[in-house]
Amino acid sequence: MSVTLPPLDTVSFDAELPLQSRPLDALPARLDRETRLALRLLAAPTETRENSDPLLLRVEAKLDLALELGLLARHQGHPSQRASRVGLEALAWHAPTSITVGERLLLTLFPNVDSALALLLPVVVEYSQGDGEGGSVVKARLIAPFDDGSRESWERWVFRRHRLGLHSR
Numbered sequence: 001m002s003v004t005l006p007p008l009d010t011v012s013f014d015a016e017l018p019l020q021s022r023p024l025d026a027l028p029a030r031l032d033r034e035t036r037l038a039l040r041l042l043a044a045p046t047e048t049r050e051n052s053d054p055l056l057l058r059v060e061a062k063l064d065l066a067l068e069l070g071l072l073a074r075h076q077g078h079p080s081q082r083a084s085r086v087g088l089e090a091l092a093w094h095a096p097t098s099i100t101v102g103e104r105l106l107l108t109l110f111p112n113v114d115s116a117l118a119l120l121l122p123v124v125v126e127y128s129q130g131d132g133e134g135g136s137v138v139k140a141r142l143i144a145p146f147d148d149g150s151r152e153s154w155e156r157w158v159f160r161r162h163r164l165g166l167h168s169r
Contacts, residue, residue, distance in 0.1 A: 006137065008085055008087035008092060009089075010089055010090070013158065014083070015161070017082065017111065018079050018109075019079060019082045019093055019110070020080075020107070021095065021108075022105065023105060024105050034118075035119050039150050039153035040150075040153050041117065042153065043153035080096070086109075088154070088158055089142055090123075090139060090140060090141045092127075092138060094131065095135055098128075098136055099125055099136045099138050101128050104123070104143070106121070106123075107120070122143040123141060124141055126140060127139035
């Protein structure tokens, strides 16, 4: 089924990402810490230099493996991939269930389909339209989950993915 996602009012990128939502009862205590650290990792420079030290690259690969094994123990599998649009202040996605405008949700977004690294994002639904099959096309605004440093990391990551999308066209 082809889904048309609503436009966002800032820079954004489109992707098929593992994403799930659940009602936001209260912000989990670990939300700030885990999401802040994950965003720092996502926003870190990705370019390698030609003269990179092979030993440092090997240490980095070992750290990546250790991180991934630890995350896999916590996140025992991904939710289904969903058509998603991620922007600086809002997200849009195709949900498998009916969602109501005004609902407060906690999104678990996996930025990479091959990784168990997850972002926990509190949102409030601004737009929801049924898809005719029991699901919804949803647009939701982020509920100020970021401190200044995390906001900068989020913006760097979204802009990086936006630029990658432009280059791949």
